[in-house]
Amino acid sequence: MDKHKLNNFFDYSLEPRRAILFEDVKSNYASIECVQRNLNPLTTSLCVMSRADNTKGLTLASSPTFKKVFGMKNISRASDLPFIIETRKFNFPQWYRTHTDIYGQRTEPTLQHVAFIESWAKRTWLVPPQMQLYVDYKIKVTEILTNYTSIEEIHSYSIDESFLDITESLNFFYPDIRNRYEQMNLITLDLQREILDKLGLYVTVGMGDNPLLAKLAMDNYAKHNQNMRALIRYEDVPSKLWTLPKMTDFWGIGKRTEKRLNKLGISSIKELTNADPLLLKQKLGTIGLQHFFHANGIDESNVREKYIPKSSSFSNSQILPRDYHKQKEIELVIKEMAENLAIGLRKGGRMASNLSLYVGAAASSEHSSIKISRNIEATQNTKELQDLAILLFREKYQGGAVRQIGISGNQLSDNSVKQLSLFETVEENQFNEKQESLQKAIDEIREKFDFLSIQKASSLSEGSRVIYRNKLIGGHAASQNKEDKDVS
Template identity: 30%
Template sequence: MDLKRESILCIDLKSFYASCSCIKRGLDPLTTYLAVVGATDRQGSVVLASTPLMKKKYRIKTGSRLFEIPKKKEIHIVNAEMRYYLEMSMEVTKILHRYAANEDIHIYSVDESFIRVNPVERIFGDKWAIARRIKKEIFEELGLTVAIGIGENMLLSKLCLDLDAKKTTEGIAEWTYESVPHKLWPVTPLSEMWGIGSRTQKTLNRMGIVKVGDLAHYPLELLEKKFGIMGNQLYYHAHGIDHSDLGAPIMLGQISFGKSQILLRDYPDKEEVKHVILEICEEVARRTRSSHKAGRTISLGIGYSKESFGGGFNRAKTMDQPTNITMDIYKVCLELFDKFYNGDVVRSIDVRLSNIVDDTELQLSLFDLEYPKRSRLGYAMDEIRRKHGSASLLRAVSYTNAGTALHRSKLIGGHKG
């Protein structure tokens, strides 16, 4: 197999939100105890980020709750400042543009980016020299610490970042194809490998696959029989092989559009829960249409409140025809909700659309001749919201006590600006 060998850097801004909040207040992120929360006035508010010392001494990390933070004078608790974080992220991107053209940079998230540097190695030095220069300039100019994984493709650079670079003293490491047997294959549990979630891990474990090396040596035809195209990708990724272009989804077979929401309060009324499900379906459909995609498999996840001792369910249904229409997705979600909901108090909702195709591949069904009209309506609504704001066109449920869309439309990145 002809393996693509490039110089790709995967750059992670360490403890980004917490570091930015420290810098804005003139504090050193490496010596400060600080936690960023969604809202300081809600004890159940989720911790979005914390400084390294906060994680080490008090075990407060992303996903912890405000009420878990000890009441200590040395601890700073601050609201998320999304507008400022985005500004800082853009400053980092400006530094990356000193070393690469637009087509060689992929902004993966607000705190993580990929950059292809082989076209400029003759100018700035090899990949290690460029990684060190970028790391130094980001720290000196912005005060932010970064970790950098270097790989011969996007997947290897990402795996190197997560499994190696973040743990080294320098914060930089490199993986090649030759690194895979002794660096990647010993990894366990499987969920430590980027792209493998807990549910896939459980399925693989039941097949006797415990380490990534087990996955790499499992018969390809059996993985494809069990997982379809995803089985093919799991096999090749276990060998460090990835033919994605920069910016393409690395796990193409797993691409999905979804939205998870931790509710602002407990929802004991099932009708109110349905109102929020409809709002979330609207957002999932919009995100899918924005990429001109549609999907056949709809998943609904419901998380129960701690008052109900937690728990919940996650179920999916695959339809005959792919869709990107809100009410199609909502209809399936209602079916799943009515079938599996046990009456407990709800605190979180997740809706996901997968098994993705291009919306140009949709076939007209003899049983739904109105589909093209409903599809055009969805795109028209998206355009109105794009021009006039997300709150310019809302469903009636968003104006009820259960609705959350009106509140969320005033947030940046899901949080206060």
């Protein structure tokens, strides 16, 4: 039997065998902040914490040492820390929330534990996010990656992760070496060293015969290796994929999918490889069939082929910085969000035939949150969407404080297909055309210069969020300002 036939379903010798890397900047945000302060990203205890007015101290990223010392994960609250930020003293209430005996009774921390936490707390850096800085570093990392393959062979998976196809680079860099995997390892080492030397960042890299294997190599093996590299070939599928201790360690399988697979009698990746693919498709749809192929190490995706999802809706939401009691203020924010929705639709060349509005009641309110949607004539017009959003709000609003607002344009269609109205007069048609031309001109000016280059007077009103929101990147501060200083 062919040595690549590792099971009864697939002949791996027929599968594409590329040289794929999956690189991940270790603790990206936290590492960049360390580099900015001439600190070692691996040995420094540092946490990037958003103190934006709507987060109450949200942990966005933390260094490996911070995670190890305090047992913390990303995306947690300041109140979850084992120490109090302001005083750096041991957080007794948090300890008692998480440390109980088998009877649910609280356990007392030892003096040694308290001393350990407080000692590290005094040496810990708590810094605000600087999203523009992280974007700048992403560009610098990508520029280095292009030294090893063409930009067409690089697919950015996230702000700190990228796939690289270096198949055509193997013989260019190491023509005297015949073993492709040795070539891959040496190129990966060169890449790691260059990023560390030029940017001060440590990079973890998974290597594989296809994108799936490279990603799994990084997630499950490279992160735990001292050299921060790992390889999975087709020949390694039985020993490195089928032996993963948890199904959720596998790319694309979360707790919900794991439960659905468990109901089918599948409790391991090995069992998934021997499952009936037709049954998986019947019970889980196409994604079930994909899990079957992936469990067997099969992935024929091409790094060159960029996936561009077709949006079924455009939406945005925000948590307000305080409870909004005045209806005038609430409606101002709704109008601003409706305008952002209209801009997004026009930029995407889409029109919405349904508008949904969510207005979340504050904890202090005695009224319920509002959820309402309505089918409309397809539009991307700012005023039409604003008027309808306000109409929907007034239909349901009965008073009370508001803390969250969300708006969504659904049932999208191409803006090249426009429904003609038999009831629209010539004057109304001319007016609408002028409005569309005006909106297009405003969009172009904002695209060229800045969104805030053209503002409505209402943006200066109390309660307006448009200026604040447009200074954010990814919902967080673009750079460090005077009010957001390090707490170190």
